[in-house]
Amino acid sequence: xxxxxxxxxxxxxxxxxxxxxxxxxxxxxxxxxxxxxxxxxxxxxxxxxxxxxxxxxxxxxxxxxxxxxxxxxxxxxxxxxxxxxxxxxxxxxxxxxxxxxxxxxxxxxxxxxxxxxxxxxxxxxxxxxxxxxxxxxxxxxxxxxxxxxxxxxxxxxxxxxxxxxxxxxxxxxxxxxxxxxxxxxxxxxxxxxxxxxxxxxxxxxxxxxxxxxxxxxxxxxxxxxxxxxxxxxxxxxxxxxxxxxxxxxxxxxxxxxxxxxxxxxxxxxxxxxxxxxxxxxxxxxxxxxxxxxxxxxxxxxxxxxxxxxxxx
Amino acid sequence: xxxxxxxxxxxxxxxxxxxxxxxxxxxxxxxxxxxxxxxxxxxxxxxxxxxxxxxxxxxxxxxxxxxxxxxxxxxxxxxxxxxxxxxxxxxxxxxxxxxxxxxxxxxxxxxxxxxxxxxxxxxxxxxxxxxxxxxxxxxxxxxxxxxxxxxxxxxxxxxxxxxxxxxxxxxxxxxxxxxxxxxxxxxxxxxxxxxxxxxxxxxxxxxxxxxxxxxxxxxxxxxxxxxxxxxxxxxxxxxxxxxxxxxxxxxxxxxxxx
Numbered sequence: 153x154x155x156x157x158x159x160x161x162x163x164x165x166x167x168x169x170x171x172x173x174x175x176x177x178x179x180x181x182x183x184x185x186x187x188x189x190x191x192x193x194x195x196x197x198x199x200x201x202x203x204x205x206x207x208x209x210x211x212x213x214x215x216x217x218x219x220x221x222x223x224x225x226x227x228x229x230x231x232x233x234x235x236x237x238x239x240x241x242x243x244x245x246x247x248x249x250x251x252x253x254x255x256x257x258x259x260x261x262x263x264x265x266x267x268x269x270x271x272x273x274x275x276x277x278x279x280x281x282x283x284x285x286x287x288x289x290x291x292x293x294x295x296x297x298x299x300x301x302x303x304x305x306x307x308x309x310x311x312x313x314x315x316x317x318x319x320x321x322x323x324x325x326x327x328x329x330x331x332x333x334x335x336x337x338x339x340x341x342x343x344x345x346x347x348x349x350x351x352x353x354x355x356x357x358x359x360x361x362x363x364x365x366x367x368x369x370x371x372x373x374x375x376x377x378x379x380x381x382x383x384x385x386x387x388x389x390x391x392x393x394x395x396x397x398x399x400x401x402x403x404x405x406x407x408x409x410x411x412x413x414x415x416x417x418x419x420x421x422x423x424x425x426x427x428x429x430x431x432x433x434x435x436x437x438x439x440x441x442x443x444x445x446x447x448x449x450x451x452x453x454x455x456x457x458x459x460x461x462x463x464x
Numbered sequence: 465x466x467x468x469x470x471x472x473x474x475x476x477x478x479x480x481x482x483x484x485x486x487x488x489x490x491x492x493x494x495x496x497x498x499x500x501x502x503x504x505x506x507x508x509x510x511x512x513x514x515x516x517x518x519x520x521x522x523x524x525x526x527x528x529x530x531x532x533x534x535x536x537x538x539x540x541x542x543x544x545x546x547x548x549x550x551x552x553x554x555x556x557x558x559x560x561x562x563x564x565x566x567x568x569x570x571x572x573x574x575x576x577x578x579x580x581x582x583x584x585x586x587x588x589x590x591x592x593x594x595x596x597x598x599x600x601x602x603x604x605x606x607x608x609x610x611x612x613x614x615x616x617x618x619x620x621x622x623x624x625x626x627x628x629x630x631x632x633x634x635x636x637x638x639x640x641x642x643x644x645x646x647x648x649x650x651x652x653x654x655x656x657x658x659x660x661x662x663x664x665x666x667x668x669x670x671x672x673x674x675x676x677x678x679x680x681x682x683x684x685x686x687x688x689x690x691x692x693x694x695x696x697x698x699x700x701x702x703x704x705x706x707x708x709x710x711x712x713x714x715x716x717x718x719x720x721x722x
Contacts, residue, residue, distance in 0.1 A: 204562045204718065205561070205562055206558060206561055206562055206719075207719040207720065208719055226564050227564075229562055229563055229564040230564035232562065234558075234559060234562045236555055236558055236559070238555040238558070239555050240554075240556045240558060240559035241554035241555070241556060242477065242556045243486060243554075244480065245477070245483050249480070252530060253473065253533045256469075256473040256476075257470060257473055257560075257563055257565050258563075259466070259469065285484070301559070302559075362480060438544070
């Protein structure tokens with residue numbers, strides 16, 4: 153069972169002349185959360201559609217759950233579950249009927265189907281709305297039902313295409329908890345696409361950044377953050393004199409004359425902060441405001457995707 | 465076995481849709497009922513006299529009922545195409561495509577559901593014709609044969625309209641494409657005998673699929689001469705069913721647009 157859950161080599165897809173995926177290589181170990189980050193139109197959804205057998209690729213070798221993507225498509229489908237970007241619930245059916253529909257399609261049998269539907273409704277906090285048509289559900293409820301439907305039949309690999317886009321912060325956190333629970337309790341592999349860097353940071357073991365159909369970076373959140381310089385301390389001075397003194401003594405990355413603010417490189421650690429404060433005390437300059445900025449995935453994302461933006 | 469099980473599951477889903485959204489089912493029977501009333505009560509006196517042998521309104525009701533029945537079948541094609549096209553825009557069909565289920569079960573469920581819907585519509589419209597005074601002069605065996613041939617034709621037209629629904633990029637287009645089918649009973653022997661029509665139109669009326677179907681129903685319900693109408697009707701139905709089925713399967717197996 154050391155087979156990767158998903159592996160692709162040289163995956164390519166074009167719509168007419170527009171190259172959407174330009175030779176993507178991936179290796180996702182089983183039981184991990186993999187997050188694909190990228191700006192709108194980077195090819196994230198196309199990637200999910202191909203890996204979930206919804207559309208065909210133009211080239212490359214893909215194996216999902218150890219099966220060849222096109223030659224053993226039904227075996228792949230039996231191992232995966234997909235919650236796409238567009239709500240995949242039947243609006244005219246009730247929440248319970250939607251789940252029972254999935255149970256029927258997985259040939260679970262009457263009593264097991266009913267049992268599983270009841271469990272999932274409970275687990276996803278939908279028991280109260282079980283008898284109402286899904287069309288009347290709120291956005292968050294729909295997403296939960298959508299994910300619950302994906303879980304019927306216990307897939308080993310789950311694709312989540314922007315699962316929290318359009319959800320309010322509370323629903324988003326609920327969703328994150330559910331996703332964490334899936335990995336911890338069932339050991340499933342999760343392939344997650346998102347525009348929210350915080351989401352990838354929160355959930356993913358490994359993150360890849362896709363831009364214009366190419367992988368521009370891959371690694372853990374920590375590894376990616378190390379790729380870009382971004383850690384600094386912002387200091388706003390009380391007077392121009394202190395500002396000038398500090399800008400000569402501290403070798404700032406950048407200075408803003410109007411607001412008397414300096415950005416000084418720093419790893420954000422206590423030791424370096426203390427050294428900085430000691431220096432400021434020694435030079436007797438007055439600082440009005442101090443803010444520590446550690447590099448986050450936003451910096452990584454912007455740096456990596458801007459590079460290719462300017463390269464065009 | 466799985467194919468049967470999955471198709472039955474999809475059929476249940478489509479029947480639930482029909483129960484919760486009955487507007488389309490009502491639309492199917494609306495038009496034929498309006499035509500029935502219009503033709504029997506407004507034009508019926510004159511048209512009945514035109515049938516020869518001192519015919520009247522009652523004779524025209526008998527003449528037009530098979531045409532109205534076929535009009536109901538034609539009217540249902542729009543509902544089928546719209547239902548299928550609407551469903552294809554739903555995320556849940558994308559979900560079905562990523563599941564290990566029999567692939568053809570999705571269109572098959574639609575076709576079976578639409579056939580039930582169409583035949584129910586036919587039953588209602590026929591019932592209204594009976595209320596207005598329509599009486600069949602034949603027996604149960606002929607009625608059964610009529611139902612059998614009609615069901616085969618419905619199977620064919622439903623697969624064809626499912627294919628049209630799959631072909632349509634939008635629901636609006638799906639509601640327009642089957643429109644010409646609605647007029648075929650009019651440009652056939654549905655409302656007036658084809659020999660009263662001028663040259664080219666008459667040729668078309670005698671060679672399009674609705675005319676042999678209408679004539680077969682007339683023979684089985686009213687005892688008019690059958691000729692080779694039943695054979696031609698069965699051949700048309702089987703041909704349309706085959707083309708519709710193959711085409712719909714091919715369209716469903718394309719990469720979805722969204």
